[in-house]
Amino acid sequence: MKTQTLPQLRGEMTRRAILAEGERVFAELGYDRARLEDVAQGVGIRRPSIVHHFAGKQELYDAVEADIYASLHACSRAALDADLAPLDQLLALLDAWLDLMVARPTAARIVQRLVADVSPRHGNPVHFSELALVDLEAVVDRGVRTGAFRPINIMQVVNGVAASTLFYVCNGRQIGSSRTYDPADPKTLAEFRALIHRIAKAAVSAE
């Protein structure tokens, strides 16, 4: 590993702070309403300092989205352990994604919005998400190939199973005061995790 100079380290820290604040602002306001000025203010720097790291709003948004999917991909590693049975791989992958989204609700909101509106992705909606979709695909493919799963399409698993996690994380405070919950509350989270496991098993089981 190359040793970084102090200015390089400071530059890297600033870049990370901009990225984190960018994720927060894009999650809260959406791509259209988010402004680089809001991000700069949140970080405590001036707008030109952002442009030193990210050429513009689109570039910052792209970096935020790339970082979310890279994180999903990174936390999928345990699930891809070839020693696990296909169903255990699938549950491990869903657990990892659930834990990531609960810990990082800004990411859940950005992915959720991307399903409603792909405009920030222009011609290639899976430019960044492909990385995480391929992980899920590998697990489903192996299950189907080995006969552990019924022949099920990847999109059935994406829409029918993985989607729930985004709703769970985003919906906590916006479905009316009588239905409010904290997605990070251990008991609530354990209940939802058990539900995801039930649903995943029902979706892929040969029955």
Place this chain on the structure above:
Amino acid sequence: MKTQTLPQLRGEMTRRAILAEGERVFAELGYDRARLEDVAQGVGIRRPSIVHHFAGKQELYDAVEADIYASLHACSRAALDADLAPLDQLLALLDAWLDLMVARPTAARIVQRLVADVSPRHGNPVHFSELALVDLEAVVDRGVRTGAFRPINIMQVVNGVAASTLFYVCNGRQIGSSRTYDPADPKTLAEFRALIHRIAKAAVSAE
């Protein structure tokens, strides 16, 4: 029923055309980017003619959202048939919502976006959705009360089961060319409906 005069009928037709075009524009562009000018152009009228029916963008959006949830509520009636067993009620309700969303993908996109971003709803995110949530709640409550379902929270059913339909309708053309599907294709829809039934049963069954 009161007979309408010709001008009244024309006014009502214009109002409905504005509402339908508004739903299309809000679905495609989202609340922030949508402009009354776009809606007027789509209907083939001038902007002031819209303002005659809807005072502004917020009012038109509210009418669109109210109409979506009123439609969900209307198509839930069959499901609320008290002669059906709780599980059949739940499946009938989910079928009705799926069929509505497949036939009206603009509505699916608007509800999907509402989960990511409640800002157009200001202080009361369930101002309109309450109407449909209460239908689902009634079915789940009856199932739990009669012991047909395990004790399950309404939000588990919303997030774990009903959410899938929105993803199914919205994701058809945006998860990469190799994963493209037509949500309205009869075979694809039948497969997804079977999945929703599997998932719903797994979610509520006492096991």
